[in-house]
Amino acid sequence: MDKVFIEGLQVEALIGIYDWERRIRQPLVFDVEMGFDNRIPAASDAIEDTLNYKAVSKRIIAYVGESDFGLVETLAERVAALILEEFGVAHVRLKLGKPGAVRGARSVGVMIERSAAMVAP
Numbered sequence: 001m002d003k004v005f006i007e008g009l010q011v012e013a014l015i016g017i018y019d020w021e022r023r024i025r026q027p028l029v030f031d032v033e034m035g036f037d038n039r040i041p042a043a044s045d046a047i048e049d050t051l052n053y054k055a056v057s058k059r060i061i062a063y064v065g066e067s068d069f070g071l072v073e074t075l076a077e078r079v080a081a082l083i084l085e086e087f088g089v090a091h092v093r094l095k096l097g098k099p100g101a102v103r104g105a106r107s108v109g110v111m112i113e114r115s116a117a118m119v120a121p
């Protein structure tokens with residue numbers, strides 16, 4: 001399956017389980033891979049036929065900027081569901097990094113893979 005990807009999308013968010021984390025915003029980094037048949041836009045050369053990575057990026061930025069979850073797991077799950085539901089994507093692989101959360105590590109976080117048929121109720 002072809003893919004459309006977004007790499008290193010940085011968004012500031014209110015996230016974390018500790019009291020001090022509830023008072024600040026922290027950088028999060030998203031890498032997203034979305035299954036899409038790119039032969040159709042390749043044939044038409046029309047942006048309307050694409051899975052528009054700019055539109056998906058803007059939606060992620062807006063959603064994450066307003067979110068206030070405790071766990072990165074929860075946020076990753078919600079962002080994956082949003083991509084599947086709002087952009088008609090059949091399969092998404094998402095990595096959510098929280099750089100600076102653990103001293104000595106460049107980043108920590110989660111990686112998930114979800115399909116349209118697997119979205120939690």
Ligand SMILES: Nc1nc2c(c(=O)[nH]1)N=C([C@H](O)[C@@H](O)CO)CN2
Nearest residue numbers: 016017018070071072073098101102
């Ligand atoms: N698997 C997870 N582990 C941890 C999380 C998390 O969201 N998922 N969060 C924290 C804290 O909020 C941490 O980021 C603060 O440094 C700890 N472990």
